Amino acid sequence: MQQVGMMLRQPTQLYMPLHQGALGHTIEVPELNEDSLDAFYYAALGATDYVINNKQELFLNQLEIFKRGIQNENTNAAVKDYLINAQNESIGRPGVDENTNFFPEYYILPVAKDLQKNDLETYKMVQYLLRNNVKVERTTASVTVDSVVYPAGTYVVNMHQAKRGYANLVLYDGLDVSDFNEMYSDTVQNFSAMRGFDRYISRSVGAFTGKTEEVSGVTIPSTNLDQSPFEQNYVIKNSNNDAIKAVNELLANHKAVTLLENGGTGYEKGSFLVSRSNLRTVSSKYLLDIVPFSAAENRTGKLLKAPKVAIAGATAFMLKDLGFNVTTDTVAADVLINSGTNLIATGKPFIGYGRTMLKTVKGLKVLPGLDYSTPVNKDGKEDAHEGLFKAEVSQDNVITAPYADSEYLYTVSAAYITKVPEGAEILAKYGSGADFFKAGWWPNNEAAQDQVLALTYNTDNIHVTLFANDLMNKYHPQNQFRLLANSIYAAAPAATKEDGMDNGVNEPEPTTPSTPWQPSVTSTPAPTVQPSATPTPAPTPTVQPSATPNPIGSNFTDLGKVAWAVSAIQELAAKGILQGVSDNSFAPLKEVTRAEFITMIVRAFDLLDVNSPAAFSDVKASDWSYGYIASGVKNGLINGVGNGKFDPNRAITREEMAIIVSNALKKFKGKSVSDTNAALANFKDQATIAAYGKEAVALLTQEGIVQGLTADTFGPKNIANRAQAAVIIDRMLKLN
Structure with missing residues (x-):
């Protein structure tokens, strides 16, 4: 990359070289005067002269970058000296050693509801990538990668491509550059966080080989109301921006919409209640998450009307x-x-x-x-x-x-x-x-x-x-x-009878019953099961109660994608060590928090002591996890994170989980590691395991309780999910 002129603009630094392959620059002038104009003129001439005299070298450099992408080469060593911090020290690429490729093998963008919290933005992301000539593939069958089952129709960005740099720029977490004293402009890309969808990473070589087809275009589906079980009213979940657009269109046409003050089965408070007939007027235009709403449910809420909003x-x-409806008239x-x-x-x-x-x-x-x-x-x-x-x-x-x-x-x-x-x-x-x-x-x-x-x-x-x-x-x-948007709805005046909001009409119930529906999990950050806007395999029928109750755990209907963990989940649920998020749902791929995992361990060894104190500023005595955290600390299984805090709601890493289980194995099973170095020898990323966690990871590896994310990586900083936690606890309990 060449710097030309007075200043290299940050977005150029981020965007142009990665998009085009080799060269990018921005020319700016310090003052609006003749000297600055001359500087601009001669800088442009200089840049043009450079390109004319070095075009073959520039072209070959561009091909070299494309070649590195197609082969997904590990170039950490080659670029290390050029990546510096604010002190001009070479720091290389963050989070990986020289032997671990900074670029993953795949970025994975599922649209299945149990893996994705916002399928609308996922479809838009795929469209964005395709517009920018990034190759995207789609699975043609179910594929299990890194213990996650991705169904057919999952989008995959294979990083063996010329524009891997561009794909990585928009899908990577991003960098913390706060050590610099100044920054010209915005640096954050991270589309998954900024747009609110789930993306997954895999470093497993060839995991999707022969199981995908190339995608040339994507059409975002709409909402098929007739695929949802029949009710006269439905909840539009407040889960994506299409929900806001649909509500505003309904209000603009004087259709009744209620902002619900309470959550229910499959939806959170702050969702929107509409009649089936009114919903039908917008369903074909938007991709909405809808939930049937029975007459027996609590419909307390605020009847909305189209607000006039002043913003400049x-x-x-x-x-x-x-x-x-936007205006500049603040009085009106x-x-x-x-x-x-x-x-x-x-x-x-x-x-x-x-x-x-x-x-x-x-x-x-x-x-x-x-x-x-x-x-x-x-x-x-x-x-x-x-x-x-x-x-x-x-x-x-x-x-x-x-x-x-x-x-x-x-x-x-x-x-x-x-x-x-x-x-x-x-x-x-x-x-x-x-x-x-x-x-x-x-x-x-x-x-x-x-x-x-x-x-x-x-x-x-x-x-x-x-x-x-x-x-x-x-x-x-x-x-x-x-x-x-939610703040506007909450603050604006409610509709009254004089506003004449139309409740719609009752529709005749179809003679052919609709497909059985499984409610989504409410009020959790986990991906949820919702009615899909595109044809999907029929959900598992709801288990009917029998004369003899089924064992706890056997009613979970969302374990199909974690077949490797089913027996562990069901056994531990039957013992009361694990609990589902509802009667029929376990949410196996939901992240596990520190509070949740120590609770599982305390239950596994029956350690709960309700009189134990937990001296953490972020753990209140009224919290559901207070007694479990206190009991875990009392038994030496877990500590806080420093500064008097426990961080109970943070997702637990594989490394942290290993430390807790290791402490339990030592205390209750009399286990110890025989050779830490030997146990970790197969993990190429062992250098990224914290010094205080290496013995724990080694012990669990030695005892066969944990395995690597891949054959030669452990992934200590990766987040653990509920299915993984269940398997680890099950293996721990079954050790002699």
């Missing part, structure tokens, strides 16, 4: 695209967004996001006691920090309940709330732990950990909802657009 600037376009608006702050005191609902709005609202003194802080760089400047960070999201408010309780969110103006006004409800807090900051440029981001991220205040005729992060930026962080 480029973000107005984004809200228009979601279907909102029903809801104000980052504008019309002079009307807050009059009682008009206001939604603000970003550092500037925190400063403005604080200055108005309409929220008594509100205060905030902003991390600064080494020069003490409040620059436009940006990045992906972990947030803990409230499940008790319609604004945030549709999201998982732990989400990665985004900001471009780092700030956090330090003082919450009395009477305000906290909607979200910044997370904590080693995985708090995923990617971006945010010096001193650790200062935000455990601080308040968002709140809503409805007291004394003041209606304000504030987010410290930026909900919208250049149309990229689409995963958090619904936070703004």
